[in-house]
Amino acid sequence: MSHRRAYLVRVNLPDGGTLVENEFTLTEKQVARLLLKGMTIAEIAAFRGVSYHTVRNQVAMLREKVGVRSIAELIARLK
Numbered sequence: 387m388s389h390r391r392a393y394l395v396r397v398n399l400p401d402g403g404t405l406v407e408n409e410f411t412l413t414e415k416q417v418a419r420l421l422l423k424g425m426t427i428a429e430i431a432a433f434r435g436v437s438y439h440t441v442r443n444q445v446a447m448l449r450e451k452v453g454v455r456s457i458a459e460l461i462a463r464l465k
Contacts, residue, residue, distance in 0.1 A: 409451060417444045418464050421457065 410418065420430045431441045445457060454460050 410448070413444060414448050414451075417441060418448060418460075421445070421461055422464055 416434070417430060420433065425433065427441045427445060428438055431438045434441070445460070449455065449457070449460050452460055452463050454463060
């Protein structure tokens with residue numbers, strides 16, 4: 387039997403606010419968690435069994451929701 391773990395994703399915004407976890411899809415939460423572990427887009431794609439382009443698009447959506455331009459900025463904001 388597999389057990390699903392809930393992953394909390396919080397983003398600290400420049401204005402002092404916080405994006406709540408409900409604003410991210412389950413897939414975005416997983417991708418964010420893997421980015422925080424130091425995985426590259428290619429590694430995340432292989433781990434999840436999806437294409438590089440799929441993960442790249444998911445990271446782009448995360449960056450858009452958080453309001454940053456780079457993956458480095460995204461990782462810095464994810465907690």
